[in-house]
Amino acid sequence: MLDISFIRENVDLIKETARNKGVDVDVDRLVLVDGRRRELIQSVERLQQERNANSKLVKSAKGEEKDRLIERTKGINQQIKELEAELEKVMTEYQELMLRVPNPPTPDTPVGEDDSDNVEVKRVGEPPQFPFTPRNHVELMEMHRMVDIERGVKVAGSRSYYLINDGALLHRAVIQFALDQLGKKGFTPMVVPVLVNEMALVGTGYFPLGAEQTYHVEKEDKYLVGTAEVSLASYHYGEILTEGELPKRYAGVSDCFRREVGSAGRDVFGLYRVHQFSKVEQVIICRNDEEESKRLHYELLQNAEEILQGLELPYRVVQVCTGDMGQGQIRKHDIETWMPSRGNYGETHSCSTFHDFQARRLKLRYREDNGELKYCHTLNNTAIASPRILIALLENHQTEDGRIRIPEALQPYMGKEFIG
The missing domain is CATH 1.10.287.40 (Serine-tRNA synthetase, tRNA binding domain)
Structure with a gap:
């Protein structure tokens, strides 16, 4: 607002x-x-x-x-x-x-209609050149009994799945790895509510414009979150913080639920676009200062890049255009990770700055040292989202005989060097 x-x-x-x-x-x-x-x-x-x-x-x-x-x-x-x-x-x-008024983006934001108009900022790492025909992630996971999509669909409907054996362990490993990385940087780890009141979704800007993407539990009149950002940004709803305690850095772990209305026929193969997934989300609440917001935006972006570098995955960073931004974002970058089966980069992280757009809705303020009250600024970025990140991990690190090499950073979590 x-x-x-x-x-x-x-x-x-x-x-x-x-x-x-x-x-x-x-x-x-x-x-x-x-x-x-x-x-x-x-x-x-x-x-x-x-x-x-x-x-x-x-x-x-x-x-x-x-x-x-x-x-x-x-x-x-x-x-x-x-x-x-x-x-x-x-x-x-x-x-x-x-509640429908959009937040003006920064002057350097590219004007465009959709993600095809996003502007590449940089690339890190080189996509692998396989001397064999690579398998896609579903083939690899079924080969090693890491997933059961057929029974997932039988039990829960389209775009549902079971992660099994090393699939479940790898999923848990990347979540814990990301959480540990953020812990080293002073982020407070939090397991957050995934069933929230309407206030939290209005406050973070997901309602009213994004209501169709959200699962509504009608009997309790509550909603399932599509990201831990909703619960983290709402944590201090209606509070007045002190200037000295800012910025606050939170790392939220949650299951996430999205209806994905309008995405039929688009990105629906395998585990790319599913209704339920898990995520570690970074959220920062800071002073009402553009220079500080900008600095922290790139801090969040760097955190995500370092996690991908630890996973030894090639990726690129794009500056998101106006038509691909949300209502409240004034600055946004996506990180897209190379996925061989797609022959392209696929979005795995989104980094957003809102200024006081969310804070006004959430009645979230702080008192400056001189006594003046101001609305906070809020920012967020994905640290890791799984199972989508598993697509890149499995496909980029596969070997000719079908095994999957586990990146060195994940080996302590998995207790081995290879799957298969």
């Missing part, structure tokens, strides 16, 4: 941002509703003041004057009641429109 004063002063910028991000919001209507909202608030406050003044006069008045003041007070109360009823309706529309 943005400051309404900023929106009023930058209507053209907000309209341009909505067009570039593909967000449907009527900015002119918002400005009109905001104007009526302010008029009603002023009218109610003016009448309340008059009522209070009348109430004081009633105490000393007598006769017809007292009766006149009492009647006037009754009339004021009726006017207030009618205005407050209208104000309630106006506020409902105002809040709905405010």
Whole structure:
């Protein structure tokens, strides 16, 4: 959510941002509703003041004057009641429109429609050149009984799976490896709730625009998270932190659930795009300062790169264009890891800066040393997501005889050098 004063002063910028991000919001209507909202608030406050003044006069008045003041007070109360009823309706529309307003990206963000317009920043490592016909991850996993997709679909429906034997162990190994790496950098490890109230999803910007991607548990009126970011960023909901305790660095471990509406026929082979997966998410809450946000953004990005380097995987970093950004992001980079079966890089990490967009929704502030209250800035980035990362691990490290070499960094977690 943005400051309404900023929106009023930058209507053209907000309209341009909505067009570039593909967000449907009527900015002119918002400005009109905001104007009526302010008029009603002023009218109610003016009448309340008059009522209070009348109430004081009633105490000393007598006769017809007292009766006149009492009647006037009754009339004021009726006017207030009618205005407050209208104000309630106006506020409902105002809040709905405010929740749809997108956050303007940084000036250096490339303008584009989708991920094909993202701009490559760098590449690290070289894709392997196999002297044999490489197998895809499903073939490798079935060869070593690491996965059972057929029974996963039977039990849970499309895009479901069982990880078995070394599949389960490798999954747990990459999760723990990422968590350990972040622990060395001062991140607080957290196992977070995956079933949350609507407040947490509205607060982090996943509602209302992303509601169709979220599983709703109707009986309890709660929702399954698609990332630990939701629970981590909401951890300090409604709180006032101190400047001295910032920045806060959290590493959240969770199962994640996404409906993947609209992705039928796209990236659905094997374990690339599934409904349930596990993730270690990095979240930072910091001061309201662009230079600090920018520095921490690249810190998060570097953390993810170091994890991929430890896994000995080739990857590239892209700067995400406007059409591929979320509503609240002002700066975003994706990391795409080489996946031989796709003959291309596949997204495995997303690094995002929001400034105070989430904090305003979450009522998350801090008190500066001088006593002034400010909204925090929030940032997040994937540390690891599995089983998608297993695609790259298995396919890049396979040998001609079908074995899979385990990267040195994972060998202590797996207790061996090869699978198979």
